[in-house]
Every structure is written in structure tokens, then in C-alpha cells.
Amino acid sequence: xxxxxxxxxxxxxxxxxxxxxxxGFGLVGAPLTLIDAxxxxxxxxxxxxxxxxxxxxxxxxxxxxxxxxxxxxxxSYFTSNPEVVAAVERGELEVTLLPQGTLAEAIRAxxxxxxxxxxxxxxxxxxxxxxxxxxxxxxxHVLESPLRADFSLVRAWRADGLGNLVYDKTQQNxxxxxxxxxxxxxxxxxxxxxxxxxxxxxxxxxHLYVKRVVRAQVRITDVxxxxxxxx
Amino acid sequence: xxxxxxxxxxxxxxxxxxxxxxxGFGLVGAPLTLIDAxxxxxxxxxxxxxxxxxxxxxxxxxxxxxxxxxxxxxxSYFTSNPEVVAAVERGELEVTLLPQGTLAEAIRAxxxxxxxxxxxxxxxxxxxxxxxxxxxxxxxHVLESPLRADFSLVRAWRADGLGNLVYDKTQQNxxxxxxxxxxxxxxxxxxxxxxxxxxxxxxxxxHLYVKRVVRAQVRITDVxxxxxxxx
Amino acid sequence: MTSVRPSVRSVIAxxxxxxxxxxxxxxxxxxxxxLVPAFVTPGSVFLHSENGVLGFGDTPxxxxxxxxxxxxxxxxxxxxxxxVYFDSAASxxxxxxxxxxxxxxxxxxxxxxxDIANWAVPGKAVLGVGGxxxxxxxxxxxxxxxxxxxxxxxxxxVEELSLPATAFGVVDAVVTELAxxxxxxxxxxxxxxxxxxxxxxxxxxxxxxxxxxxxxxxEA
Amino acid sequence: MTSVRPSVRSVIAxxxxxxxxxxxxxxxxxxxxxLVPAFVTPGSVFLHSENGVLGFGDTPxxxxxxxxxxxxxxxxxxxxxxxVYFDSAASxxxxxxxxxxxxxxxxxxxxxxxDIANWAVPGKAVLGVGGxxxxxxxxxxxxxxxxxxxxxxxxxxVEELSLPATAFGVVDAVVTELAxxxxxxxxxxxxxxxxxxxxxxxxxxxxxxxxxxxxxxxEA
Numbered sequence: 001x002x003x004x005x006x007x008x009x010x011x012x013x014x015x016x017x018x019x020x021x022x023x024g025f026g027l028v029g030a031p032l033t034l035i036d037a038x039x040x041x042x043x044x045x046x047x048x049x050x051x052x053x054x055x056x057x058x059x060x061x062x063x064x065x066x067x068x069x070x071x072x073x074x075x076s077y078f079t080s081n082p083e084v085v086a087a088v089e090r091g092e093l094e095v096t097l098l099p100q101g102t103l104a105e106a107i108r109a110x111x112x113x114x115x116x117x118x119x120x121x122x123x124x125x126x127x128x129x130x131x132x133x134x135x136x137x138x139x140x141h142v143l144e145s146p147l148r149a150d151f152s153l154v155r156a157w158r159a160d161g162l163g164n165l166v167y168d169k170t171q172q173n174x175x176x177x178x179x180x181x182x183x184x185x186x187x188x189x190x191x192x193x194x195x196x197x198x199x200x201x202x203x204x205x206x207h208l209y210v211k212r213v214v215r216a217q218v219r220i221t222d223v224x225x226x227x228x229x230x231x
Numbered sequence: 232x233x234x235x236x237x238x239x240x241x242x243x244x245x246x247x248x249x250x251x252x253x254x255g256f257g258l259v260g261a262p263l264t265l266i267d268a269x270x271x272x273x274x275x276x277x278x279x280x281x282x283x284x285x286x287x288x289x290x291x292x293x294x295x296x297x298x299x300x301x302x303x304x305x306x307s308y309f310t311s312n313p314e315v316v317a318a319v320e321r322g323e324l325e326v327t328l329l330p331q332g333t334l335a336e337a338i339r340a341x342x343x344x345x346x347x348x349x350x351x352x353x354x355x356x357x358x359x360x361x362x363x364x365x366x367x368x369x370x371x372h373v374l375e376s377p378l379r380a381d382f383s384l385v386r387a388w389r390a391d392g393l394g395n396l397v398y399d400k401t402q403q404n405x406x407x408x409x410x411x412x413x414x415x416x417x418x419x420x421x422x423x424x425x426x427x428x429x430x431x432x433x434x435x436x437x438h439l440y441v442k443r444v445v446r447a448q449v450r451i452t453d454v455x456x457x458x459x460x461x462x
Numbered sequence: 463m464t465s466v467r468p469s470v471r472s473v474i475a476x477x478x479x480x481x482x483x484x485x486x487x488x489x490x491x492x493x494x495x496x497l498v499p500a501f502v503t504p505g506s507v508f509l510h511s512e513n514g515v516l517g518f519g520d521t522p523x524x525x526x527x528x529x530x531x532x533x534x535x536x537x538x539x540x541x542x543x544x545x546v547y548f549d550s551a552a553s554x555x556x557x558x559x560x561x562x563x564x565x566x567x568x569x570x571x572x573x574x575x576x577d578i579a580n581w582a583v584p585g586k587a588v589l590g591v592g593g594x595x596x597x598x599x600x601x602x603x604x605x606x607x608x609x610x611x612x613x614x615x616x617x618x619x620v621e622e623l624s625l626p627a628t629a630f631g632v633v634d635a636v637v638t639e640l641a642x643x644x645x646x647x648x649x650x651x652x653x654x655x656x657x658x659x660x661x662x663x664x665x666x667x668x669x670x671x672x673x674x675x676x677x678x679x680x681e682a
Numbered sequence: 683m684t685s686v687r688p689s690v691r692s693v694i695a696x697x698x699x700x701x702x703x704x705x706x707x708x709x710x711x712x713x714x715x716x717l718v719p720a721f722v723t724p725g726s727v728f729l730h731s732e733n734g735v736l737g738f739g740d741t742p743x744x745x746x747x748x749x750x751x752x753x754x755x756x757x758x759x760x761x762x763x764x765x766v767y768f769d770s771a772a773s774x775x776x777x778x779x780x781x782x783x784x785x786x787x788x789x790x791x792x793x794x795x796x797d798i799a800n801w802a803v804p805g806k807a808v809l810g811v812g813g814x815x816x817x818x819x820x821x822x823x824x825x826x827x828x829x830x831x832x833x834x835x836x837x838x839x840v841e842e843l844s845l846p847a848t849a850f851g852v853v854d855a856v857v858t859e860l861a862x863x864x865x866x867x868x869x870x871x872x873x874x875x876x877x878x879x880x881x882x883x884x885x886x887x888x889x890x891x892x893x894x895x896x897x898x899x900x901e902a
Contacts, residue, residue, distance in 0.1 A: 025513040025550070026536045028529065051550075079590030088587055095589055100512065101554025101596035105345070108551040112775030113820055115349030115367035117340070121558060121599045126582065126626045127591065136346035140630075157530075162737075162764045169432070169547050170514045171530040176549040180779060196763030201400070202433045204549070206736050206766040208707045208728070208781050220529045229527060229538050256733045256770070257756040259749065282770075310810030319807055326809055331732065332774025332816035339771040343555030344600055352778060352819045357802065357846045358811065371850075388750075393517075393544045400767050401734045402750040407769040411559060427543030435769070437516050437546040439487045439508070439561050451749045460747060460758050 002163045003192060003213045007037035010186045010212040011151070016043050017071075018150040021107065021182055022050040022061055023175035026080075029167070030060045031155040032218035033188045038153070039064055047072040049107070049147055051100065051174055053084045059223045068092065074147065076100035097127060102144050104177055109146035111180025111209070116145045152182025155216065156205070159189040160196070163210030164203045172204060179209045188216040233394045234423060234444045238268035241417045241443045242382070247274050248302075249381040252338065252413055253281040253292060254406035257311075260398070261291045262386040263449035264419045269384070270295050278303040280338070280378055282331065282405055284315045290454045299323065305378065307331035328358060333375050335408055340377035342411025342440070347376050383413025386447065387436070390420040391427070394441030395434045403435060410440045419447040470639040473656060474607045476501045478566050478637045481605045483507075487516065489557065489597055491567035492535045494607040498566055505542075509533075510562050512593040514553045517545040534593065557593070557600040565601035567594065569608045569636075571623050574670035576633035576645035578606060579625035588626075598629035610638035610667050617669030619643070619650070640664050649673060690859045693876060694827045696721045698786055698857045701825045703727075707736065709777065709817055711787035712755045714827040718786055725762075729753075730782050732813040734773045737765045754813065774813070777820040785821030787814065789828045789856075791843050794890035796853035796865035798826065799845035808846075818849035830858035830887050837889030839863070839870070860884050869893060 004010040011034070014020070020038070024030025035054075048070050054060030062083050064070055070087075072094040078084040087093040098106065099121045109117055118141035122128050132143040154175040157168035165187055167175060179185045187210050235241040242265070245251070251269070255261025266285075279301050285291030293314050295301055301318075303325040309315040318324040329337065330352045340348055349372035353359050363374040385406040388399035396418055398406060410416045418441050471494050479501035482488055489510045490498055499509070499520070508517045511533040518533065519540040527538045556562055569580040578598050582588045598604055611617055619636060636643040641664045642654035652674040655664065661674070691714050699721035702708055709730045710718055719729070719740070728737045731753040738753065739760040747758045776782055791799040798818050802808045818824060831837050839856060856863040861884045862874035872884065872894040881894070 025534075026532070028513070028532050028536070077590040077592040085587065085589055088589060097588065097591055099591055099595040100550070100593040101558055101600075104550035104554050105343075108775075109348070111779050111781075112336070113351065113778030113780060114336070115351065115370070115372040117348040118346030119558065120344065120346065121629075122595045123599075124630055125595065125628065126588065127595070139346070141346040160764060164764060164766060166432070167547075167549075169528065169531040169541070170511075172514050172547060172549040174550050177551045180775065180781070194763075199433075200761060200765040201397070201435075201767050202430075203766045204432075206768065206776070207764065208730070208736060208776060224529075226524050226527045226529075226538075229529065229532070229536075230521065230524060256754075257752070259733070259752050259756070308810040308812040316807065316809055319809060328808065328811055330811055330815040331770070331813040332778055332820075335770035335774050339555075342559050342561075344558030344560060350778065352849075353815045354819075355850055356815065356848065357808065358815070391544060395544060395546060398767075400748065400751040400761070401731075403734050403767060403769040405770050408771045411555065411561070425543075431541060431545040432547050434546045437548065437556070438544065439510070439516060439556060455749075457744050457747045457749075457758075460749065460752075460756075461741065461744060 001161065002211065003161065007033045007188065007214045008040055010214045011037055011041050013184060014041060014043050014151050017045045018043065019047040019049065021149040021152040021178040022048055023154040023173065023178050024060065025051055025173040027055055027060050027220050027224055029155050029171040029173045029175050031153040031188045032060060032220065032223065033214065033216045034153040034186060035060055035064060036218060039067055044069045045071045047074065049074045049149060051075050051103065052077045053081055056081050056083055065093065072096065074098065076103045099127065104174060106144050106147040107174065107177040107181045110148035111177060114146055116143055118143055147181060149182045150184065152178040152185040154179050154185065154187045156187050156189045158191045158193055158198060159187055159213045160193050160198050162195050163187065163207035163213055164198050165189070165205035165210060166198055166202060167204050176205050179205045184211050185209055186212045186214065188214050190216050232392065233442065234392065238264045238419065238445045238448070239271055241265070241445045242268055242272050244415060245272060245274050245382050248276045249274065250278040250280065252380040252383040252409040253279055254385040254404065254409050255291065256282055256404040258286055258291050258451050258455055260386050260402040260404045260406050262384045262419045263291060263451065263454060264445065264447045265384040265417060266291055266295060267449060270298055275300045276302045278305065280305045280380060282306050282334065283308045284312055287312050287314055296324065303327065305329065307334045330358065335405060337375050337378040338405065338408040338412045341379035342408060345377055347374055349374055378412060380413045381415065383409040383416040385410050385416065385418045387418050387420045389422045389424055389429060390418055390444045391424050391429050393426050394418065394438035394444055395429050396420070396436035396441060397429055397433060398435050407436050410436045415442045416440055417443045417445065419445050421447050470609060471497060473639050474637055477642060477656065478605055478607045481635055482564055486563040487561065489562050489565045489601065493568045495566040495568060496535060510556065512553050512557060514548050514550060515545060517542055554596050557596050560600060560602050562601045564603045564605060565597040566605045566607055567597055569606045569618065571618050571620055571625050572606055572633050572636050573623050574621055574650040574672065575648045576631045577623050578628050578633050579623045581628050582626040584625065594628050598632050603634045604632050606633055606636045608638060610640045617667055620669040640667065643672060651675065690829060691717060693859050694857055697862060697876065698825055698827045701855055701857070702784055706783040707781065709782050709785045709821065713788045715786040715788065716755060730776065732773050732777060734768050734770060735765060737762055774816050777816050780820060780822050782821045784823045784825060785817040786825045786827055787817055789826045789838065791838050791840055791845050792826050792853050792856050793843050794841055794870040794892065795868045796851045797843050798848050798853050799843045800848050802846040804845065814848050818852050823854045824852050826853055826856045828858060830860045837887055840889040860887065863892060871895060
């Protein structure tokens with residue numbers, strides 16, 4: 001069975017130096033329970049692939065960063081968290097920046113077994129420096145490489161016992177693509193249901209992508225109040 | 232409003248020589264009503280992008296082929312229809328063959344604004360001849376180009392008035408990717424429902440991809456009996 | 463002639479709203495673009511947000527906030543009839559593939575030929591780009607909203623970008639508190655002066671040559 | 683030593699079934715692979731079909747056929763608890779990305795180093811490839827099921843393919859009515875003889891050199 005009793009147990013096999021994808025856009029759809037378990041786990045020198053690194057005040061991945069466990073971050077938007085900016089300025093964190101759509105597409109390409117793709121986004125800009133560029137149909141494109149991970153940590157609303165996942169509203173964001181791009185994908189969910197209870201056409205992440213499932217212990221509202229969300 | 236009274240009216244603007252994507256795997260998910268309308272419409276010298284060209288006996292796109300309207304077909308599996316094989320042998324039809332997954336991915340790339348992608352599938356084989364190939368991570372890959380169309384004809388189960396689409400079971404196949412890759416996408420559906428009646432997380436094709444919607448007049452069981460399906 | 467800031471922002475947002483047509487799929491950036499919905503007939507356009515929603519409504523009341531439903535500014539929004547959710551890869555496929563009719567976005571600089579800079583400032587660590595490049599490169603029409611000049615008076619509309627580019631030749635319209643420009647086949651064209659603004663003022667505060675439509679009397 | 687055809691096919695399918703492990707995601711080609719489910723404990727593996735379904739059951743009775751639910755052979759199948767539907771691009775992403783544990787597929791030829799030919803015959807118009815290349819290149823394990831030789835006795839297991847290749851170095855196991863081979867680090871290894879078959883017969887009917895595991899007595 002894929003369901004694990006504890007989030008820490010669900011990280012079995014995760015080691016120093018690994019690449020870990022972590023879902024979420026800000027804290028929405030971020031696997032906060034698994035991030036806490038990752039802090040507890042102790043692995044260091046991690047490469048984290050995530051759109052951003054949590055929010056100020058040690059929320060989400062910002063907590064892992066504060067513990068000094070992240071060596072490199074691959075994402076699109078680190079500016080909103082001053083703790084990330086400070087870590088870069090101190091030379092403690094290396095950052096690889098991609099346009100957000102290129103990040104999403106590179107993760108999808110990783111999961112889908114592609115060797116890379118040409119995109120017009122970012123072509124000719126600073127973010128294309130050192131990358132192959134070419135004109136395609138008269139428009140400059142840049143070649144981007146796929147992203148894959150040793151572990152992918154995702155957040156969903158419901159899972160069945162096989163590991164089929166359904167996400168709630170904009171909780172999806174990077175989670176489905178990351179679920180497919182991780183060698184070991186661990187999902188934390190609000191609800192576990194019986195196999196057959198999820199309508200087959202509504203499943204966002206088919207079970208073949210999910211190795212382990214745990215119950216979510218931390219909800220977004222546990223770390224960020226509605227007042228903060230509306231600010 | 233996107234809903235049109237007739238399938239023929241929904242093809243307004245379609246002209247000789249255009250590229251038309253047509254959904255379906257065999258006849259499942261094939262827009263049989265719109266294919267009939269395309270036959271009635273009269274446009275010729277068409278390039279059809281479709282996994283296959285219907286089934287023997289003038290079923291689906293095989294009817295359009297018999298009318299001599301298809302100049303070129305891009306797909307993955309034409310062998311199962313002897314009428315297609317005969318048209319090629321008579322020199323009336325030009326065929327471009329792609330591995331089925333490459334076909335699906337090229338259509339997706341077209342809709343998603345990508346300039347091409349590297350795939351290991353087909354690398355080193357006859358189907359990669361004349362295409363750029365390179366080693367990526369020690370494995371030979373072939374560069375494939377995106378596919379786009381002037382019109383995409385798709386088949387779905389339900390649509391709301393905005394053009395949001397939901398497919399039934401394996402009716403999806405190439406339809407969602409094609410819906411995104413057509414300059415003008417026309418959907419034929421079994422049911423038209425009110426805006427708001429389709430649960431937002433269950434919509435397969437968001438309405439921004441769909442320009443026109445018509446009611447399906449022809450169902451798969453109208454052209455193929457259950458006995459034939461089970462044969 | 464200069465207004466207080468909030469009013470300038472409103473003037474720009476109100477004019478930008480008139481760039482939208484009924485039925486458009488519209489992606490709004492943060493800042494001034496986020497003010498645009500206040501000037502649009504409710505339900506006349508479909509708001510797209512790159513984190514994975516098409517068709518959403520206003521900010522909810524505090525007791526109606528759904529923490530799993532936010533826009534790209536991480537602000538809570540609301541579901542409306544016809545709302546659709548999808549993942550980031552699909553969402554950026556919509557943007558990159560030209561399926562978003564209009565993006566309204568802020569900028570640091572726009573060049574006469576429609577290049578845009580809105581993500582990086584030289585000398586500062588470049589740690590965020592978000593969806594800016596995707597939206598600038600992918601939206602079918604790109605409407606830039608910005609104040610006409612920097613606070614120190616330096617023009618933001620320039621012959622050549624001095625800041626790192628976000629995308630090249632992609633801007634369709636620029637709306638400021640002074641004027642509206644369009645980029646037509648690589649040429650900058652003044653199409654409208656905001657109420658009370660003179661051509662002379664726009665010339666003075668614009669760092670690029672521009673054409674204008676109605677053959678106005680040449681000025682010195 | 684030779685059986686009637688249906689029996690040969692069953693022998694191969696039954697042995698191929700033992701290549702599957704509980705919980706495997708399995709894609710079955712047409713022909714002999716389609717016979718494999720008859721030899722698998724129901725529910726012990728998840729069948730994947732490239733037209734967009736994971737987890738499906740047997741052919742339904744005529745009065746229970748759903749025309750919108752078919753496998754890649756266009757045969758009606760049935761929904762089971764846990765079934766998932768998806769589109770072709772997603773489905774081939776699963777295959778190409780290595781998320782399908784085993785593909786069982788027929789072949790015209792297999793080479794000693796695991797190259798496979800199963801889609802084209804020289805001199806005939808090449809008008810169909812379907813998902814063969816995707817499955818051969820993408821499945822985590824590739825099990826080939828085929829009769830050991832052509833009807834005229836020519837071997838199908840060869841040193842070098844003479845037919846157009848589908849993919850290179852991808853075959854993990856070959857199951858015929860005579861034997862089971864594995865390709866281990868580019869070397870062909872005989873691991874099992876079917877009941878009543880001798881090593882001499884396999885040697886005679888195999889067009890490639892092979893190793894075998896249990897150091898059998900050398901034969902002439």
C-alpha cells in the first residue's frame with residue numbers, strides 16, 4: 001500500500017545532495033506537512049525545484065532555507081521572500097532562474113521523457129545566455145532542458161488507495177507536472193477515499209506517478225491567516 | 232454566442248488547401264457530424280492531421296478520402312484502412328507518418344506555442360530521416376516540429392455555452408490537444424448545458440480554445456454496430 | 463498637471479480598461495493592471511491567471527476566502543459560473559500559444575519598436591522573473607500600463623532599452639497618465655492624449671520619436 | 683515438437699504473463715500480448731492503453747458495450763475501480779517518461795543486443811507505426827512475444843536486424859514457444875527452455891549467438 005503513517009517515513013531514501021521538487025505557488029498547493037518532515041529529516045545540500053521558496057517568516061520552504069539545507073534553488077520568483085534574497089547575498093544559496101512557463105514546461109518535459117524544447121519565451125534575454133538559440137519560423141527561440149527530481153513532494157485534496165490524486169481549485173499549479181517528474185513522488189492530501197470513489201474523468205494525477213501518500217497535518221491557514229492573504 | 236445551428240455553418244471560413252485537424256482514435260472521439268459537414272462543404276486539397284483516416288466502408292474520414300478531398304494526411308496509423316493504402320498506391324494521397332506519441336506531442340506543442348522538441352522516440356529509425364538528431368544525456372534524440380491547423384474539429388460529450396468541453400472516457404484521445412492547436416476550433420457535442428453546470432475542476436478543454444459548438448447528429452453507433460466493435 | 467499617485471494609477475487603469483473588448487481572455491499583472499477590473503463591465507471579459515484559473519471574480523469577503531483559490535498576485539479571488547482550473551504547464555501553454563487575447567502589464571521601459579523591460583534592474587541581484595516573459599512573449603495583444611516617467615522625470619518610453627529586456631517587439635499599446643501609444647509595424651504612434659495633456663508635454667517627457675495620426679500642426 | 687498455432691500463442695502468452703509483477707503498470711500490444719490477461723490474476727496489474735486509459739477490465743458483454751471506452755486495439759473494454767482517463771499527449775508522456783513498468787509487444791525481429799523491428803517491411807509502403815516506437819523506446823521493461831521463427835523457418839532472433847528498426851537496445855526479454863531470453867547489458871542470454879524443448883533445437887532455430895546461465899554441458 002502507498003499510504004504511509006508518517007510524513008517522515010514517506011521520505012525514506014531521501015539523501016544529502018538530492019534534487020527535490022516541491023509543489024505550490026506561494027503557499028497554495030505547497031506540501032507544508034512534507035516540508036516540515038524534510039526539515040526534520042535533516043538532508044542537506046539539496047537542490048530544490050520550486051516556483052519560489054516559501055514566504056517570509058519561515059513559512060513553507062523558507063523554513064528549510066533558514067535551516068541551511070538548500071544549496072541551490074531552481075524556480076521563477078524568489079524576489080517576494082527577502083529571506084531568499086538575503087541568503088543569495090550571503091553566498092549561501094545559488095539560484096537558477098527560469099521564466100515561470102518555462103519552469104512548468106521543463107518539469108512537464110522531464111516527466112514526459114522529452115530531451116528538451118524550443119520556446120520563444122526568454123529568447124534574446126539575459127535568461128537565455130549560454131543557451132542554444134535559433135530562429136524558427138522567423139522567431140528567435142531558446143532551447144530549454146527537461147527537469148527531473150529524485151523526490152517530488154506534492155499537495156492534493158483527495159487521494160484513493162492507489163494514489164490517484166485530485167487537486168482543489170488553484171492548488172494544482174506545479175503539482176501535477178512535478179508528480180510526473182519525480183523518481184519518488186510523495187503526495188500529502190486532506191482526504192483518503194476508497195478506490196473507485198474518485199470519478200475516473202476527474203482524476204488529475206493518475207496513480208502511476210505517485211509512490212507514497214500521507215495525510216496532510218498542516219494546512220495553509222495554519223501558517224497564514226485570512227487577513228494576511230487579503231493584505 | 233459560440234453555438235451554431237448547423238455543422239456546415241460552423242465550418243464557415245474553411246477553404247481549399249487548408250490544414251484541418253480531426254480528433255479521434257479510430258472512430259472513438261471522431262467528430263462524425265463535422266466530418267459529414269466537411270464532405271458537404273466541398274473544400275479540397277486538404278491536409279488532414281488525424282491519427283488515422285477513418286475505417287473501411289467510408290466511415291469517418293474515409294468518406295472524405297473517397298470524395299478525393301484529401302491531398303495529404305499526417306498521422307500515425309493508416310494501415311488499418313485499406314482504402315487509405317489504396318489511395319496512396321494510386322498516388323492520390325501523400326502521407327506523413329509520425330510515431331503516435333510524437334504526433335500527440337507535436338499537436339500539443341503547436342497549441343502551447345513551442346518551436347519543437349527533442350524526443351528519443353524514433354531516433355535512428357527511418358522516421359527520423361531528414362530530421363535533426365543529437366545525443367542528449369547519452370541517448371539519441373530527434374527534433375520534432377510543432378503541428379498547427381487552420382481548423383480543428385473535435386468531438387466531446389458536453390459543452391456549456393462558453394465552449395468549455397468535457398469528454399467521455401477514451402473519447403478524449405487527440406481531441407484536447409487538437410482543440411488547442413487549431414486557429415478555429417469547432418466542437419460537436421452530445422449535450423449543451425448551462426454555464427456553471429460543468430464542475431470547474433472537471434473541464435478538459437477550457438473555453439478559450441473553442442470558437443464554435445454544434446450538436447452532434449451522428450453517433451459512433453450510427454456507423455458501427457456493437458457487433459463490429461467486438462469483432 | 464501632476465496628480466496625486468492613486469489618481470494617476472486610476473487614470474491609467476481606466477484608460478487601459480478601454481483596450482479590452484467584450485469576450486476577451488485577459489491576464490492582468492500586479493500593480494496598476496490589478497485596478498483594471500474596477501473599470502470593466504462585470505462579466506464582459508474572462509480573467510486568466512497564470513497559476514491556473516480562467517474566469518474568476520472579485521476579492522471575496524474575509525469570511526468567504528477559499529485559501530486554495532488565488533490569482534497570480536496570491537490574492538484570494540472567487541469562482542464564477544464557467545470558471546475552469548488547470549495546472550501551470552497547461553496555463554502557460556495558453557499564454558505561450560497565443561490563446562490569451564490581452565495581457566495588461568506594468569513596465570520599467572518600453573522602446574519605440576515595442577521592446578519591453580519589466581523584470582530586472584542592473585546592479586541588483588536578478589532573483590525573480592515570474593510569468594513576465596511568458597506573458598510579454600505570448601499574449602496576443604500586450605498593453606503596457608505605467609507612469610509616463612520615473613519619479614525623477616526620466617522617460618520610460620525610450621529609443622533603445624537601457625534595462626535588460628523582457629521581450630522584443632511585443633508591445634501593442636502603452637497607456638500612461640499622459641497619453642496612449644500604439645506600436646504599429648515597429649513604429650511608435652501617439653493615438654490619444656489624456657484629458658488636459660498637450661502634445662508638447664508628451665514630447666518633452668517621451669524619450670523616443672513618435673508619429674501621430676491626425677496630422678497635427680507641426681510644433682517646434 | 684510443433685503445436686497448432688493457437689496453442690503456440692497460448693504457450694507464449696502464459697509464459698509472458700510470468701514476466702509481470704504484482705502492481706505493474708502494463709501496456710499490451712495486439713496479437714499474442716492481448717492473450718496475456720487470461721493468465722494474470724485479475725486485478726494484480728494495471729493495464730494501460732495508449733489511447734488514454736489506465737486500469738481497465740475485460741471485454742464487456744454485447745449489451746454492456748460503451749462505444750466510448752476502448753483499448754488501443756479499438757476493442758471495447760470495461761471500467762474498474764480506480765480507472766483513470768486522459769488524453770493522448772498525457773498517455774504518451776507516461777510511456778515516453780518511463781512510467782509504464784512493462785510493455786508486452788510482438789516483433790518481426792529482435793537482435794542479440796536488444797534492437798527490435800516490428801513496424802515496417804521493406805518493399806511495402808510504410809503507412810502505419812502507431813504507438814510501437816513510443817512503447818519500445820519508453821517502457822521501463824520491454825517483453826517481446828513472438829513465434830521463434832518465420833513460417834518458412836527463418837529465425838526472428840538475429841545478430842543484426844535486416845528489417846527497419848523500431849528502437850535500439852531496448853528489449854529486456856524475448857518469450858517464444860521454444861525459450862525465454864533476456865538481453866543483459868547488450869548480451870543475449872538464454873534463461874529458460876519451454877517444456878520439452880532442447881538447447882539444440884533453440885540453437886538451430888536462433889539466428890544469433892547467445893549465452894546461457896547455468897553453464898550447461900557444451901554441445902556440438
